[in-house]
Structures are given as structure tokens and as C-alpha cells.
Amino acid sequence: MASGKFYVTTPIYYVNDVPHLGHAYTTVAADVLARYHRANGDEVFFLTGTDEHGQKAEQAAKKAGREIQPYVDEKAEVFRALWKTLNISNDDFIRTTEPRHKAVVQEIMQALKEKGEIYEGSYEGWYCVPDERFWTEKDLKDGNCPECGRKVEQIKEKNFFFKMSKYREQLAEKIKSAVLEILPTSRKNEVLGFLAKDLGDLCISRPKSRLSWGIELPFDKEYVTYVWFDALANYISALGYPDGEKYKKFWPADLHLIGKDILTTHSVYWTTMLMALEIPLPKQIFAHGWWTVEGQKMSKSLGNSVSPEVAADAVGVDQFRYFLMREVPFGLDGDFSATALINRINVDLANNLGNLVSRVLTMVEKYRESKVPQLHIGKPMFLYHEPSFASYYAHMERREFSRALEEVIKLCDELNRYIVESEPWTLAKDPSKFQELDNVLYGAALGITLIGKMIHPFMPDSSEKLRIWLGLENWGFSHVGVLKPGTVVKAGKALFPRIDEKKAEEIKVLLAPQKPQSAPSEEMPQITFEDFMKVDLRTGVVVSAEAVPKSKKLVKVQVDLGTETRQIVAGIAEHYKPEVLVGKQVVVVANLKPAKLMGVDSFGMLLAANDGGKLVLAGTWEPVKGGLKVK
Numbered sequence: 268m269a270s271g272k273f274y275v276t277t278p279i280y281y282v283n284d285v286p287h288l289g290h291a292y293t294t295v296a297a298d299v300l301a302r303y304h305r306a307n308g309d310e311v312f313f314l315t316g317t318d319e320h321g322q323k324a325e326q327a328a329k330k331a332g333r334e335i336q337p338y339v340d341e342k343a344e345v346f347r348a349l350w351k352t353l354n355i356s357n358d359d360f361i362r363t364t365e366p367r368h369k370a371v372v373q374e375i376m377q378a379l380k381e382k383g384e385i386y387e388g389s390y391e392g393w394y395c396v397p398d399e400r401f402w403t404e405k406d407l408k409d410g411n412c413p414e415c416g417r418k419v420e421q422i423k424e425k426n427f428f429f430k431m432s433k434y435r436e437q438l439a440e441k442i443k444s445a446v447l448e449i450l451p452t453s454r455k456n457e458v459l460g461f462l463a464k465d466l467g468d469l470c471i472s473r474p475k476s477r478l479s480w481g482i483e484l485p486f487d488k489e490y491v492t493y494v495w496f497d498a499l500a501n502y503i504s505a506l507g508y509p510d511g512e513k514y515k516k517f518w519p520a521d522l523h524l525i526g527k528d529i530l531t532t533h534s535v536y537w538t539t540m541l542m543a544l545e546i547p548l549p550k551q552i553f554a555h556g557w558w559t560v561e562g563q564k565m566s567k568s569l570g571n572s573v574s575p576e577v578a579a580d581a582v583g584v585d586q587f588r589y590f591l592m593r594e595v596p597f598g599l600d601g602d603f604s605a606t607a608l609i610n611r612i613n614v615d616l617a618n619n620l621g622n623l624v625s626r627v628l629t630m631v632e633k634y635r636e637s638k639v640p641q642l643h644i645g646k647p648m649f650l651y652h653e654p655s656f657a658s659y660y661a662h663m664e665r666r667e668f669s670r671a672l673e674e675v676i677k678l679c680d681e682l683n684r685y686i687v688e689s690e691p692w693t694l695a696k697d698p699s700k701f702q703e704l705d706n707v708l709y710g711a712a713l714g715i716t717l718i719g720k721m722i723h724p725f726m727p728d729s730s731e732k733l734r735i736w737l738g739l740e741n742w743g744f745s746h747v748g749v750l751k752p753g754t755v756v757k758a759g760k761a762l763f764p765r766i767d768e769k770k771a772e773e774i775k776v777l778l779a780p781q782k783p784q785s786a787p788s789e790e791m792p793q794i795t796f797e798d799f800m801k802v803d804l805r806t807g808v809v810v811s812a813e814a815v816p817k818s819k820k821l822v823k824v825q826v827d828l829g830t831e832t833r834q835i836v837a838g839i840a841e842h843y844k845p846e847v848l849v850g851k852q853v854v855v856v857a858n859l860k861p862a863k864l865m866g867v868d869s870f871g872m873l874l875a876a877n878d879g880g881k882l883v884l885a886g887t888w889e890p891v892k893g894g895l896k897v898k
Contacts, residue, residue: 271309271310272309272310272311272312272516272517272521273300273301273304273309273310273311273312273521273522274311274312274313274314274517274518274519274520274521274522275297275300275301275304275311275312275313275314275520275521275522275524276297276313276314276315276502276520276522276523276524277293277294277297277314277315277524277525278293278318278524278525278526278529278533279315279316279317279318279361279363279498279501280315280316280317280318280346281317281318281321281323281324282317282318282319282324282339282342282343282346283323283324283327283342285345285572285880286345286346286349286574286575286576287565287572287573287574287575288558288560288565288572288573288575288578288591288603289526289557289558289565290346290349290575291349291353291575291591292555292558292591293524293525293526293555294315294350294353294355294357295353295355295588295591295592296524296555296591296592296597296666296668297313297315297357297522297524298313298353298354298355298356298357298724299588299592299668299724299725300522300524300663300666300724301313301356301357301358302356302723302724302727303663303724306720306723306724306742310516311358312358312359312506312513312516312517313356313357313358313359314357314358314359314360314361314501314502314505315346315350315355315357315359315360315361316359316360316361316362316363316501316505317339317342317343317346317360317361317362317363318363318494318497318498318501319339319342319343319362319363319364320363320364320480320481320482320491320492320494320497320498321399321478321480321481321494322396322399322473322477322478322480322494323396323397323399324338324339324480325478325479325480326396331878335480336364339362339364343362347360349575349576352575352576352579352580352584352819353575353579353584353587353588354584354585354588354727354728356727359505361501361504361505363482363497363498363501367504367505367507368500368501368504368505369482370504371500371503371504371508372482372492372496372497372500372504373482373483373484373485374485374508374509375500375508375540375544376471376484376485376486376492376496377485377486378544379429379540379543379544380485380486382543383430384429384430384543385427385428385429385430385471386427386428386430387425387426387427387428388425388426388427388428389423389424389425389426390422390423390424390425390426390428390470391421391422391423392421392422393406393407393412393419393420393421393422394419394420394421394422395412395414395415395417395419396417396420397412397415397417398412398414398415399493399494399495400412400414401422401470402419407419414528422477424474424477425474426470426471426472426473426474426490427470427471427472427484427487427490428468428469428470428471429468429469429471429496429539429540429543430468430543431466431467431468431469431535431536431539432465432466432467432468434538434539434542434543435462435466436462437542438462438535438538438539438542439459439462439463441538441548442455442458442459442462442534443459446548447534447538447548447549447550447551447552448550448551448552449530449534449551449552449553449554450551450552450553450554450598450666451553451554451598454527454530454534454552454554454598457530458530458531458534458535461531461535462535466535469493469496469536469539470493471492471493471496472484472487472490472491472492472493473490473491473492473493474489474490475489475490475491476489478491479491481493481494481497482497495532495536496536496540499532499533499536499537499540500540502520502523502537502549503518503546506518518546518547519546519547519548519549519550520549520550521549521550521551522549522550522551522552522553523549523551523552523553524553524555525552525553525554525555526554526555526556526557527554527555527556527557528557529554530552530554533552533554534552534554553597553598553666554598555597555598555599556595556598556599556600556601557600557601558573558595558600558601558602558603559600559601559602559603560572560573560602560603560604561602561603561604562602573603573778575587576819576820576841577777577778577819577820578608578778580817580818580819580820581773581774581777581778581818582608582609582612582766582774583612583763584728585725585726585727585728585729586612586616586726586763587608588725588726589611589612589615589616589672589722589725589726590607590608590611590612592668592669592672592725593611593615593668593669593672593673594607594611594669595669596667596669596670597666597667597668597669598666605771605774605775605777605778605779606775608774608778609766609771609774609775612763612766613765613766615676616762616763617761617763617764617765617766618765619676619679619680619683620675620676620679620718620722620762620763621761621762621763621764623679623682623683623715623718624715624718624733624736624762625758625761625762626683626686627682627686627708627711627712627714627715628712628715628736628737628756628757628758628759629758630691630692630708630711631708631712631756632756632757632758633695634691634695634704634708635705635708637755637756637757638752638753638754638755638756639708639709639712639738639750639751639752639753639754639755639756640704640705640708640709640752641705641709641752641753642705642706642709642710642752643702643705643706655674655677655678655681655717656717656721658674659671659674659675659721662674663724668725671721672722672725674721675718675721675722678714678717678718678721679718681714682711682714682715682718685707685710685711685714686707686711689707691704691707691708691711694707709750709752712737712750712756713750715733715737716737716739716750718733719733719734719737719739719742720742723742729762729763730742732759732762733762735759736756736757736758736759737750737754737756738754738755738756738757739754769866770866773863773864773865773866776862776864777820777864777865801858802856802858803856803857803858803896804854804855804856804857804874804896804897804898805828805829805854805855805857805893805894805895805896805897806852806853806854806855806887806891806892806893806894806895806897807826807827807828807833807852807853807854807855807893807894808826808827808850808851808852808853808892808893809824809825809826809827809848809849809850809851809853810825810826810827810832810849811824811825811849812824812825812845812846812848812849813845814840814845815836815840815864815865815867816865817865818840818865819840819841820838820840820841821836821837821838821840821864821865821867822836822837822838822839822840822843822845822848823835823836823867824836824837824848824873826853826855826871826873826893827893827894828855828857828893828894829892829893829894829895830894833855833857833870833871834867834868834869834870835855835869835870835871835872835873836862836864836865836867836868836869837872837873837875838882839873839875839882839884841882842881842882842883843882843884851884851886852886852887852890852891853873853874853884853885853886854873854874854885854886854887854897855871855872855873855874856871856872856874857871859871859872873885
């Protein structure tokens, strides 16, 4: 394939959110495409980042008693750290509080004002703080926000408006003619249905008297830019619009990957902004579905969000990435459960792909002294790889990740059948069959070489291990099928270890939905004094602490309780380093039923406060000895 350019983006994620499964899903999908196109020889630019302005961030910082900039700095780093954990290969990470972004937003706002695309007016409507969006009376559902269901407040104020309505028909034609491709088709029809109705103009400002945390309008210093008008510009600000070399090279974007909940803002707000600025439209917007957790929508109130970091730590980063891309056809809604995750890993990766790799490399090692044998012309060999790769390639081009990985598993099945039918263990016993054995072993080794290339975008670490075992210098789809006879291979440890029943139960405990800690409410029944007295709370002093192997969340601590030293496993590794814990005064639930986490026994629980996702250990005001009862 001739090399070209490929610019892919994720949404920039709002810093008031805690990273969840949906964030990981979009970003892993973008990473898969970025790696795929790099392997094809394309010059790739992959952008992600954080959206840091707006009323929600301002209020959250105020509630936490923090200055706003340090608060969003800290939150942005949480996303950066997660992408590093998940092996995301983004080329840039844009933040809306960066000077380079602010400058572009103010430049395009000024340009739109000078072109007559922005006008001053008054606005009266129902405002939703969490969504930072106005609604009309007819939009409301039971008097609440139609998007999030929360209460709205009526506001009347002077603001600035973008003439979005004038581009309605022109935008619809561009979508119908596929100048702007919106996928899946159901999302395209949804947008066209939206454009078939009256399209109002867009309020693009907020008065500083109500919201000060935003980018100031260049033509009126009493106002800041509406958060969406600010955030969407990241796709060009990161490229150095209007004169940057990256902008000239990579715009228009080849693909905006988004969740279906922000389809309108991207397919209507963003595109009409670009049309007004006479900037080319992105080539494609793909809006994927949502993940539920065991049949329920993820929400803070239900406390059932899945931590991508915890899941990846529990089963392995590549295994987690594989599950996200394999389990659900991209574009549709999907359901997450620990059981499905474990089954997918064991069936597809451990039992099939992993065992196949081990089987082939072990046979080459055993029968041909670890060297890839010569292929003998005119003898039968395994040729299934050509149609398999062609089908895989077609699915990848159509963003059909699950079906592309299905081709990988089909190839594994075919290779396993080929080996069983060829019986290399029987051929090895007959010297007259050695050329036939060479053909079988070469064909099998060639097959797992192709598999390694196919899984590279999805499971880069595992692919790299396989590349090294096969003695290859690099991957790259431009030389599919090249495996030189005489290459030395080696059989390493299991590529994908099977998750046994004991480990599976531990994973299910780790990934079980947890209710968020919150202040007492009507949903939390009152307890009697006798109920409280059943809980044995004791003071303790941490005497030693160490990380639990293969876990980024758990720490094993030994706590002095006066009459004994108690081992406790606590989920605080992301908040406290082991060495910092030694000597700390803590409060322990001493009569909690023993449990086993990641194979480590735990005999109690440390108390901690949850401050917006940050855990703070509970202790005593003054130093006291361990073992005192807390009343």
C-alpha cells in the first residue's frame, strides 16, 4: 500500500470525569487505527487530550477547596497516566488551558465576528449546569434536562450567538453526498433527521459574572467562550492552525472517533463552525456505542463504573485491549462483565492463539534445532494466510475491529486443523518424510508470523514478544509472508497465561461494581447505636508496607494493633507509596471477615475518606499506641 497521511482524534475528555470504560474504549480504538496505519507506512498523527474549562470544573475545584489551575493540572495527569498504562501511542496530548489552544480559540472567534457570523442577543432558557447547555421548554423531560435528567434553572442574559442555522441545508447536502461521512449509517440518519428540523443559532458565550473559568472573548472581555466552542477547536489548535506545518500536512482529519452521546456537537456544531471559517471538513466522524456493566448503564449514582486501570492490571493490558475490540461490533452498544472478560481471554487467547504459538515454536525447536526449515517447491504447504489477511485488511479499513480479530481466530483454528491433519510428529519419525515435515513446519511458522502482524495494532506488547521469538527484525504489512529459512526461533513462556478458577474469582472481586462513598441520604438507612458497636474499630500503626505483585492498586501492610501485628491488603497504591505508609497512624476495622485479594490474605480494613476519587487515610489527631478502641 502506498504511504499517505492519517490523522485520527479522540474527544478531549472532561477533567471532572474519572476515567472509565468508555474513555478507554474510544482511546484504544484510536490507538489500534494509529498503529495499523503506521504499519501500513502512513505518516500518522494521533491526538487526544483534556477539556478543562467550564462550570463543572470550576465548581468541582471550589468544592474541593482548590485553586482551579492546579486542580485541572492534577486531573489531566490522571488521563495521561492511564493512556501510558494502556500503551496508547498518541502523538500529542492537547489541553484546553494551554496557551497554544487559547490563542487559536481567540483567533477563530475574532475571525467569525469580523465575518459577521457572530452577533449579540439576549437568551432566556433552561440551563443545565452538568451539561453546560441551554434547553427550551419543549426540550425538557418532566421538567428536567433531557440529556442527564438533572434539574435545570431558568436564566435570562445577554450573550453572543453563532449563525449556525444558515448552514443547515449546506451541511445536510455534504453529509448526503459523503463529503462528510458519518458512521455507522444509523448515526448519519440521526444527524440528517436533526437537520431536517428547524436549527437555531448557537449561544457561544457565557458572562463572567456567572462563569469566569474559560477563554475570554477577544471582542468582549466581560464574556468567556462556551465550553463546546472552545473544546472542539482542539482538533486544529494542536496542529498549529492556521500556519503550522502539522496543520498543512494533516488537516482535514481523516477520522474523529467519538461516543454517540456527543454526535450532535461534532457533526453539527463543529462542522458549521468550520464551514463559516471556510476550513475543510473532517473526512469521517465515527460515533460508537455505549458500554453497560452487567446490563446497567454506567453512572456515578449506581457506582458501577469500571476502572480501566484496575481491569488492565487484573488481566493484563493486551488482554484488556483485546476484549474491548473483540467483544462488541464497533459502533454498537456492549455489556461488560468480569465473566465475559475472563472467558474471552481463556477461550480466544490462552486456549487458542497462545497454545498455537507455543505448539508451533516447540515443534520447530524439537524437530529442526530451533531453525525455520527450507520450503521445498512443489510440496504441499499452508496457504490459507493470503485470503485471511485480505479479509482482515478489509475489516480494518471499515473500522470492523471485532471482525478483523475474528479473522485472526479463524486463522488460528485453520492452522490448528492443518497441524492435526499433517501430523508432524508422525512425519518426524520417517526420514523419507523430512521434506514434507519441513513444509508443514514452515507453513505453520509462516502462519503465526502473519498472526503476529495482525495482532500488532491490538496487542502491541504480545506482538513484540512473538516478533522476538520468531527472530524477525520488525513488523510491517508491506512484507507479509516473508519468513527466511534458517531463522532461529525460540519458544518463550506462555504468550497468554490461562486464568484459573482461583484467579478468576479474585478478578471478579476486584471488578465488582462498588457503590461510591457519599454523605448520608434518604437511601442510606439509619443504624442504631448497637449496630455501630458491632464494628470493632481500632487504632493502628503501620510497621511495614509493600506493593502486591502484579497489582497497581493494592498494598500489603503490617499494622501494629497493640496485642498483635495484623496483615491487611488495602487498595491505596495509587494514593500512597509503600515507604510513605510506614509509621502512619491508621484506623482499622479489626473484626472484618478475612478475605484474599490477588492471592494475599487480608485480615481487616483501613479506613479512608474518598475526596473526589483521591483516598485519604483516616487517623488520629495525636499519636497514640496501636490497639485502642475507636468509639
